Amino acid sequence: MSLPSLIAQPAELHALVDHARQTFQSRLDEAGQRDLAAWPPARHAALERVLAASDFVAEQAARDAQMLLELAASGELERSLAAGELRGQLEQALAGCASEDDLARSLRRYRNRQQARIIWRDVNRLADLAETCRDLSELADASIDQAYHWLYARQCAQSGTPIGARSGEPQHLVVLGMGKLGAFELNLSSDIDLIFAYPEGGETTGARRSLDNQEFFTRLGQKLIKALDAVTADGFVFRVDMRLRPYGSSGPLVYSFNAMEQYYQDQGRDWERYAMIKARVVAGDQASGAQLQQMLRPFVYRRYLDFSAIEALRTMKQLIQQEVRRKGMTENIKLGAGGIREVEFIAQAFQLIHGGRDLSLQQRPLLKVLATLAGQGYLPTPVVDELTAGYRFLRYLEHALQAIADRQTQMLPDGELERARVAFIMGFPGWNALLDRLAYWRGRVDFHFRQVIADPEDEAGANLAGVGDEWLPLWQNALEADAAQHQLVEAGFADGAAAWQRIEGLQHSSSVRAMQRLSRERLDAFMPRLLAAMVAHGNPDLLLERLLPLVEAVARRSAYLVLLSENPGALERLLTLCAASPWVAEQIARFPLLLDELLNEGRLYSPPGKAELTAELRERLTRIPEDDLEQQMEALRHFKLAHGLRVAASEIAGSLPLMKVSDYLTWLAEAILEQVLQLGWRQVAQRHGYPRRADGSVASEPDFIIVGYGKVGGIELGHSSDLDLVFVHSGDQQTETDGAKPIDSAQFYTRLGQRIIHLLTAQTASGALYEVDMRLRPSGVSGLLASSLAAFERYQESEAWTWEHQALVRARKLAGSDAVATQFEQIRARVLGRERDGAALRAEVGEMRAKMRDNLGSKSTLGGTAPEAFDAAATFNLKHDAGGIVDIEFMVQYAVLAWSRQYPELLRFTDNIRILEGLEQAGLIASSDVRLLQEAYKAYRAAAHRLALQKQAGSVGGDHFHEERRGVMRIWRELGLA
Structure with a gap:
């Protein structure tokens, strides 16, 4: 909504305005003031409007006509106040106060001046809602804070300075502003909700008789309230409401931090969480106030999904x-x-x-x-x-x-x-x-x-009322076993006995038996609704098998049951996903926080693109304190789990084709790796300082890259894929870091690599981020964890096996320095594009493929080479059998090694589909054969994805993919690799 319109003054207000204006003018005449005549027409119109609107402004103008003239002369009626201007004006107004009466008088007169200005600007649409609320809130902040400091100095002179018993430091009050004040949303005549606290107990020093800190701050708090709230001849400053403090009006006026934390931890109620959302330190000790709010944050914001x-x-x-x-x-x-x-x-x-x-x-x-x-x-x-x-x-x-x-x-x-x-x-x-x-x-x-x-059960949600009532007797054990099984069969369960056994198993599980009363009530309300939803969805036996582990997992965190009860759409989406995939069901049971993702259907089935993923994760981590490693690791894991579920949901719904699924999962890994690299870099640098380069400059950003091989390098990640990684840097072993505990730069990057692996693989409440395989680094498990560019090139040129060069075909930078990545790409191009003996290359590739087929292929069909491999009774291993995924990958790798010297454009991409396109464009493989290989590769991977979501091994019946397998095997032979 825009600002309300300015309209002509209605006739019924004319007499009111005339009277108010005449009164104002008479006060000016009495004081011998003629300034009003010099006002421009726009200000006269604004005066007419505000007198029509506000008796308060009219009364203030009649009481203190000079005040309104001064506001006009200063230009404050027509302009916004600059940052800090209001606080500075009040400080000047209080400078000469010698007594509490002077303080009260000055506070009220300044408040009336500002209130008149704010109403003038609001009524005349010179200020929008945000400015009006901000000015009122800043007026409150300044009034509370300056009154507090004025009173504190005099209280210390009288009773001594309060000192903390533990810290030995002087203590100040922390004034929390709640509600609209805390959110900078005060209205034109709002009271202010305050809570008083102080850091620690102790007593005052410097006076003849010491006071306990509690008593000191109680007296100070009482004086502060009086200075603001008492109604005098000049009015009041702000009405003060202290009822939001612990125990309300019956509790002490002030609390130590420990007492505050103990109260909210033991007795804090839901409405107090609601109130504390907007709490802000408005006066007193800001630094200690920030500590207090950090202490209370777990009470307000629960780490888990809190739908209750x-x-x-x-x-x-x-x-x-x-x-x-x-x-x-x-x-x-x-x-x-x-x-x-x-x-x-x-x-x-x-x-x-x-x-x-x-x-x-x-x-x-x-x-x-x-x-x-x-x-x-x-x-x-x-x-x-x-x-x-x-x-x-x-x-x-x-x-x-x-x-x-x-x-x-x-x-x-x-x-x-x-x-x-x-x-x-x-x-x-x-x-x-x-x-x-x-x-x-x-x-x-x-x-x-x-x-x-x-409430889903009230009139507005009447369509949900009574859902599942027919299952209440069964769930509440009001039926004999035979009757319960009969009801299950009648409703559509294929195996009533097995279903009843599963339900009884849940009821007698240790998790359910240990539930508290409220949680048990929620479970009793949810289970009949769940059984009804399973029957309505279809295939209830399968759903019961897959969903009861989830119910048991969340039994003692029953807010999740409330979530599903409150959101029928979320429950329906849960059933759909779990019916389609046991992998999804297992993920949600292991990590119930994923239920949150089911609330928003649009977001669930629309995973963000690469740039959005990166920006979202970066923003999420910037909101976490740099030293809170636990929360950073949990945020990374939740991000991965949530977006992984969204990709799986989109795949199940058919809105994401196979290639896009792998794209999204790869982008997700890249976004996470970029942030993990930054976290690791910060942590190692805090301990050892930053590495120096050979030219003496300090590396403020890592001269380091994470290289992805295999599926992640080829942009082909699946839902449970591990990451094949290699770490490469340009650090100099002859230079040291610039910190208090210096190490040489090469050692720094090794420790950075160790830190990255820890961040990725450490088991937390939300599991590990990824399994990491580092065996493709130079010299494998016996090699350095992080290789310098020079060492990496030496190894690839003189020591690497042909299969390691094959792996290099799919290697690319995932995260880190662009400069180091450029040098890595140059090394990769030189290694892959060097002159090779064609016959020797074919023999080595063929031999390696045969070994893999013998070790990993289907034993019963000799790795898919036996004639019976195409029979229905046989199995076809999609990855390792002849004519499968690895044959295609090996052919692509062979082609790059054999021909990239003459056709360097083959090195541009690391994924098989686009490398095949390059081979076609170069005329090295016929277009029909390229189409066959691409379509076979996509079909195999799609089948493997489907099997993974069903938690099944990557094999299909031997009667599948005959045409594709025979075509791949033919091209393999034609390339001379057999």
Whole structure:
């Protein structure tokens, strides 16, 4: 929504404005002021408008006409304040305060001045919603902080300085601003929710009688509240609400950090998590405040998917609705249906559920959270656009209601004059037109709120009510075994006895027996619904077999059961994926956090491209402190698991063909390796400093590359593929690092390689990232972990076997220095493109292939070479048997080694499909044979992928792929490799 329109002043407000203007003018006349006559017409029009809108501004102008003139003369009515300007003005205003009465007076007069300026700019549409809220919040921050420091100095003079018993350091209060203040979203007449804390216990020193730190800060807190909240002849600064502190009004006014942490850990309630989302240090000790918020973060944001939070928010909303009805507040635009609070609940539901893992949601301002929900795919963009526009409208209306009398209200007025004023401020020709627009936005907000928060069993979700009720007796053991088995068979289970045995096995499992009451209630609500969904989906026997391990795995983290109960679409997608693939079912059972991916169908079936993958992972890691290795490793693993599932889901759904599946899985590995390299580089450099180059310069970025061989080098990764890696660097053994514990540069890069392997292979709660195979490095397992470019070239030129040169055909840089990669490519080109004896090459390649076939091929058919290899009773190993994948790979590698000296363009690509295209373009292999090899290769790999998703070995019946196998074997012979 844009700013509300400026409209002509309605006739019913003329008398009001005339009276207010005459009063203002008479005060100017009494003071002998003539400045008003010099005002430009636009400022006079703005004055008329603000006097029509706000009794508060009219009263301030009548009380202190000079104040309004000074604001006009300074230009502050027409311009935004610069950063820090407000705080600087208040500091000047408080400079001469000699007593607490002086402090109170100066704070209030400055507040009234700023309030008049802010209302003037808001009513005249010189400031948008963001500026108005920001100015109000900065006014609160400055008032609290400067009042605190003024009072602290005098309290120390009187009672001594509070000292920490453990640290021996002076202690300061930490003032947490909650709610709208914490999020820089204060409204025109908002109270401020505060919590007071101090770092540690101890007592004051420097006074005749020492005070306990608790007592010192309690007295200080009481004075601070009085300085801000007490109503005097000059009004008040801000109404202060302390009820959000631990134990509410019955608890102590201030808490030590340890007491705060203990309370939230032991007794913190769901609504307190909700409140703490927006907590911000607004005054006092900012550094210690940051430590406190870090201590409390695990309470607010759970590391696991926390879908149970939605139940707490729903309960809170129901309590609010009861209060609204009891007090007749349906016209309340904050608490009523479709009001401001519902937009806040929507945003904070996603923050509480997902914020522990998605750090982009750990922010305070509501509009930024909404934008993140759209950007990260949690909510469709059109929904977020409506919520944003509706929220802006409601907040502008809230400000219009409050601008009139500086009164904290969100209730629609019932008097004709006030209605006319509100409609005028909002830019509507009359009250009914405003009501129509308000009804539209409240309807849209309430609709979206019900989609997110509404109980699946209530009227809004009536289509789900009663789902699975027919399975309640069976699950609750109210049936005899025979009756239970009969019901299962009647519903569509092929083997009722086996199904009942599995269900009983779950009920009697140690995980279920150990469940607490709330978790057991959730399981009892979920299982009947799951059984009904399995029957409706089809093939319930298979689904029961694959899904019960997942149910058992999440039994003690029952928030996942709530997720599936709350989201029928997610449950349906889970059934579809698990029915299609036991591999997917096993992944989700091992890592239930993947259930989060099922919530958004569009995102699940639309994996991002390479650039988006890289940017998303980089952004995710930048939100984690550099020294939090555990969280970095978990973030990497969750990223891999989540995107791997999205690729598998897309493959199952048929939206990604085989070649794209491998592309995405390879891009995923590259994005992860790039970040792992950066993490490893930082960690080794912190210990040893940065390597020096031969010219004496310091390498601020790694002169190092991760080279991929095999499937990752050939852009052919599968879902469970390991990574064949080689590390190459340009470090100089004669130079040392520049740190406190220097080592030579070659040793530095070896340690970097060790660190990378650790980051990739370490087992955490989310498993390992990848299995890594380093045996293709120079000299294999006995060689150095990281080779210099010179050593790599020497080995390839003088020691490497032909099969190692074959492997080099598929080698390419995955991550690291572009400069080192360029030199590596030059070495690769020289090695692969050197002059070779054609007959000797054919013999070596053929011999190596025969050994592999003998060792790894189907024994019963002599590796697919026996005549019976084509019988239905035989098996065909897609990879290793004659005519299979390895034959094609060996032919491509042979061709590159044999002909790249004359045709260097063959070295451009590392994947078999494009190398085959190069062979065709060079006229080295007939087009028909290239098509045959490409199609056979893709068909074999597609079959292997399907088998992998079914957790089956890579073999099919001997009656499969006859034409492809015979064609591959023919071309093998024609190349002279047999």
